[in-house]
Amino acid sequence: MATHPAPIQLSPSVFLYQEDSSLKNTHQEDQNGPRLVILATWAFAQDNHIVKYIDKYRELFPNASIMVVKSFLRHFFWIPGARKELEPAGLAIRSLLSADDQTGTSTTGPPMLVHLFSNTGLSTIYNLCDTYSGTTESEKTNPRDRLPLHATVFDSSPGIYEYWSVANAVMFGVPHGKWLARIMAAPFAHLLSTTLWVGVYVFGGTDWAGIWGQAANNATRSVETCRSYVFSAADPLVRKKDVQNHAKDALVKGFHVLYQEDFGNSKHVSHARSNPDRYWRVVKETWEGCKSGDESTTI
Numbered sequence: 001m002a003t004h005p006a007p008i009q010l011s012p013s014v015f016l017y018q019e020d021s022s023l024k025n026t027h028q029e030d031q032n033g034p035r036l037v038i039l040a041t042w043a044f045a046q047d048n049h050i051v052k053y054i055d056k057y058r059e060l061f062p063n064a065s066i067m068v069v070k071s072f073l074r075h076f077f078w079i080p081g082a083r084k085e086l087e088p089a090g091l092a093i094r095s096l097l098s099a100d101d102q103t104g105t106s107t108t109g110p111p112m113l114v115h116l117f118s119n120t121g122l123s124t125i126y127n128l129c130d131t132y133s134g135t136t137e138s139e140k141t142n143p144r145d146r147l148p149l150h151a152t153v154f155d156s157s158p159g160i161y162e163y164w165s166v167a168n169a170v171m172f173g174v175p176h177g178k179w180l181a182r183i184m185a186a187p188f189a190h191l192l193s194t195t196l197w198v199g200v201y202v203f204g205g206t207d208w209a210g211i212w213g214q215a216a217n218n219a220t221r222s223v224e225t226c227r228s229y230v231f232s233a234a235d236p237l238v239r240k241k242d243v244q245n246h247a248k249d250a251l252v253k254g255f256h257v258l259y260q261e262d263f264g265n266s267k268h269v270s271h272a273r274s275n276p277d278r279y280w281r282v283v284k285e286t287w288e289g290c291k292s293g294d295e296s297t298t299i
Contacts, residue, residue: 005017005018007068010088010089010092011084011085011086011087011088011089012085013069013070013071013072013075013082013085013086014067014068014069014070014085014086014088014089014092015067015068015070016065016066016067016068016092017054017065017066017067017068018065033060033061033063033064033287034061034064034110034111034112034113034150034151034287035063035064035065035096035097035111035112036064036065036066036067036093036096036097036111036112036113037057037061037064037065037066037067037112037113037115038066038067038069038112038113038114038115038125038128038150039053039054039057039066039067039068039069039115039117040069040071040114040115040116040117040121040122040124040125040128041068041069041070041071041117041120041121041124042071042117042118042120042121042156042268042269043071043072043073043118043120045070045071045117045269050068050070052272053115053272054066054068056272056276056280060280060283060284064113065096067089067092067093069086069089069121069124069128071120071121071123071124075120075123075124075127076120076123076208079127082124082127083127083130083131086124086127086128086131087131089128089131090128090131090132090133093112093132093147093148097111097112097148098111110148110149110150110151110225111148111149111150112147112148112149112150112151113150113151113152113153113286113287114147114150114151114152114153115152115153115155115283116152116153116154116155116157117155117156117157117269118155118156118157118159118237118238118268118269119157119158119159119209119212119237119238121155121157122154122157122158122212122213122216123208123212125147125216126211126212126215126216128147129146129147129215129221129222132145132146132147133145133146146220146221146222146223147221147222147223148223149223149224149225150222150223150224150225151224151225151226151227151286151287151289152224152226152227152228152286153227153228153230153282153283153286154216154227154228154229154230154243154246155230155231155269155271155272156230156231156232156235156237156238156243156268156269156271157229157238157243158209158212158213158216158238158242158243158246159209159213159237159238159239159242159243160209160210160213160239160242161207161208161209161210213246216246216250217246217249217250217253217255219253219254219255224255224256225256226255226256226257226258226286226289227250227255227256227257227258227286228257228258228259228260228261228282228283228285228286228289229243229244229246229247229257229259229260229261230259230261230263230271230279230282231243231244231260231261231262231263231271232262232263232264232265232266232267232271233262233264233265234264234265234266234267235266235267235268236267236268237268238268240262243260244260247260256289258285258286258289259282259285259286261278261282263275263278263279
């Protein structure tokens with residue numbers, strides 16, 4: 001495992017890795033790489049999981065700064081607190097990128113790559129979009145109110161709210177080998193999913209999963225060049241057809257969808273582990289495609 005300079009902790013959930021001077025300019029192709037990579041992780045992601053993505057991005061784009069934004073269950077129970085933790089992230093993005101980058105008027109291509117995981121990472125980017133400019137308006141008419149020009153990789157996302165998807169998501173954070181912990185967690189998982197189901201479908205509460213997905217296809221919220229989706233038919237949390245429906249809607253709304261890639265039997269947020277060469281080819285070509293305007297591809 002590679003070693004890196006220690007990250008700067010901007011908040012309890014936001015960490016910034018500045019470009020690694022020891023690796024700088026070692027790859028010629030990195031001259032056109034992103035200046036900032038944002039990793040919006042899934043809930044329960046451990047540091048030993050996250051560092052594997054950091055290592056690979058260091059290899060692909062050694063000149064890039066990497067911002068890791070972690071997701072915790074507390075962020076879903078207290079959204080103002082989640083957004084408070086994201087405020088330093090918005091300030092850091094503005095500091096790292098130029099004014100032209102922030103308004104999408106740069107002529108040198110996008111400066112940023114957003115890589116999000118699961119619905120939890122999707123919710124992080126949703127909240128970041130709103131905290132970036134200090135406004136919670138769903139439509140941002142001023143370009144400076146939107147996240148800067150970027151490409152996006154959707155890993156195991158977006159999904160829609162379903163009873164079993166929520167229950168499985170809670171259990172996903174409990175290791176399979178810890179049977180006692182899983183037995184104790186199961187009632188909480190079903191209680192939470194039941195509460196959400198009753199709140200949304202009986203009392204007309206907010207379906208946040210739907211809101212996050214719709215917002216990702218709202219061009220007034222961010223300035224995006226292109227995107228790719230990676231998913232699998234075996235994912236018990238996010239269904240393949242829901243991801244494909246989101247990609248279809250994105251195309252209808254004018255987004256440039258480069259890849260829709262099915263990893264077959266791979267589990268939730270495990271696609272990079274199941275087939276790393278294929279996975280990182282998609283990531284790399286998504287970045288390159290956003291600069292060249294390649295046509296959409298479904299695999």
